[in-house]
Amino acid sequence: MDKITVIGAGTMGNGIAHVFAMFGHQVNLVDISQNALDKAVATITKNLGRMVSKEKITAEQQQATLDNITTHTDLAKAAGDSHLIVEAATENVDLKLKIFKQMDELAPEGCILATNTSSISITKIAAVTGRPDKVIGMHFMNPVPVMKLVEVIRGYATSDETTEKIMDMSRNLKKVPVEVNDYPGFVANRILMPMINEAIITLFEGVAGVEEIDTVMKLGMAHPMGPLQLADFIGLDVCLSIMHVLHDGFGNPKYAPCPLLVNMVTAGKLGRKSGEGFYSYSHGTKDWIVADTFKK
Numbered sequence: 001m002d003k004i005t006v007i008g009a010g011t012m013g014n015g016i017a018h019v020f021a022m023f024g025h026q027v028n029l030v031d032i033s034q035n036a037l038d039k040a041v042a043t044i045t046k047n048l049g050r051m052v053s054k055e056k057i058t059a060e061q062q063q064a065t066l067d068n069i070t071t072h073t074d075l076a077k078a079a080g081d082s083h084l085i086v087e088a089a090t091e092n093v094d095l096k097l098k099i100f101k102q103m104d105e106l107a108p109e110g111c112i113l114a115t116n117t118s119s120i121s122i123t124k125i126a127a128v129t130g131r132p133d134k135v136i137g138m139h140f141m142n143p144v145p146v147m148k149l150v151e152v153i154r155g156y157a158t159s160d161e162t163t164e165k166i167m168d169m170s171r172n173l174k175k176v177p178v179e180v181n182d183y184p185g186f187v188a189n190r191i192l193m194p195m196i197n198e199a200i201i202t203l204f205e206g207v208a209g210v211e212e213i214d215t216v217m218k219l220g221m222a223h224p225m226g227p228l229q230l231a232d233f234i235g236l237d238v239c240l241s242i243m244h245v246l247h248d249g250f251g252n253p254k255y256a257p258c259p260l261l262v263n264m265v266t267a268g269k270l271g272r273k274s275g276e277g278f279y280s281y282s283h284g285t286k287d288w289i290v291a292d293t294f295k296k
Ligand code: CAA
Pocket: 047, 050, 051, 054, 117, 118, 140, 141, 142, 143, 144, 145, 146, 147, 188, 189, 224, 225, 230, 234, 238
C-alpha cells in the first residue's frame, strides 16, 4: 500500500486521512498544531464509531484504521518516504505556495503532490515546484467519508501518468473520480457557488425567507440541504473567497458576490463554524434554527 501524507488536520484533512487509512494506507497526518491533531484523531474515532454502530465496519476495522494513522507536527519527519502528499491546509494562496515549495524539497523524487484546494489554480501551485507534471488537484467533498466524488484537476503541466495514478487511487478508496481541467472554480464550485450566491441574492432582495428558499431547493430539486444551509456548512468565508476567484478569473459581473454575503463575512457570521450564519447553532441541538436576523 502507498504511504500517504496529509497536510492539515481540519475538517477536510481529517476526513481524507480517515478514508486513506480505512483502505489500508499508512497515513502521516501533519499539522503545526498538536491540539488540532488531537482533535482530528478524536473526530476520526467518532466518525469510525458511527460506522461501527451502523455495522458498516467492525470494531477491529475501526482499530486497524486508527493504527494506520500517525500524527506529526514536523513535515520534514513525515514526508520523507511518501508516495503521495495531499495538502489540505487553510485555503490561502500564499500558505499553499509556501507548503508546496517545502513539499517539493522534502518529498522523494517520484512522490505526487496533490492539493485539496476548492478553487486555487493548480497550475499556479505547480509552478513553484520543480515537478509540475506531478502536481494535481484531488478535491474531496465534505463530509469526506460520505461523499463519493473526487474532482481530479489537471494543471497545465500535469502528466497523464500522474492523473491515471490519482484516478486509480480514488477508485481504490471506493470514490468516483471525475477528471477536469484547471479553470476558475474547476467544475464543482463553478456551478455550486453561483447557485449559493443566487440564493443569497434572492434572500437579500426579499423574494423569500431563509427557510422558504431552502425548502424550495430541498423539496423541489431533491437537494439534501438547501443552498443557505449548505453555505453555512461550507463556511461563508470559503463561499466568498470562491466567488472572488470566479469573479477575478472570468472578469464577468455575473460572478459578483452578493453584498449580504460580503457583510456577513465581515461581521464574522461564517456559518456553522462560528456559531451563526443564516441559521444559529448555539442552541445546543442538531435542528436548524433560523438566525434572529433573518426571523420574520
Ligand atoms: N463524517 C462521517 N460521516 C458522516 C458525517 C461526517 N462528518 N456526517 C454525516 N455522516 C454520515 C452518517 O453517518 C450517515 O451515514 P449513513 O447514511 O450511512 O447512515 C450519513 O452521513 C447521513 O448522516 P445523517 O443522517 O446524520 O445526516 P443527513 O442525512 O442530514 O446527512 C449530509 C448529512 C451527508 C451532510 C447530507 O446533508 C448531505 O449530503 N449534505 C450535502 C453535502 C454536500 O453538498 N457536500 C459538498 C459540499 S461542497 C464541498 O465540500 C466542496 C467545496 O469545495 C466547497
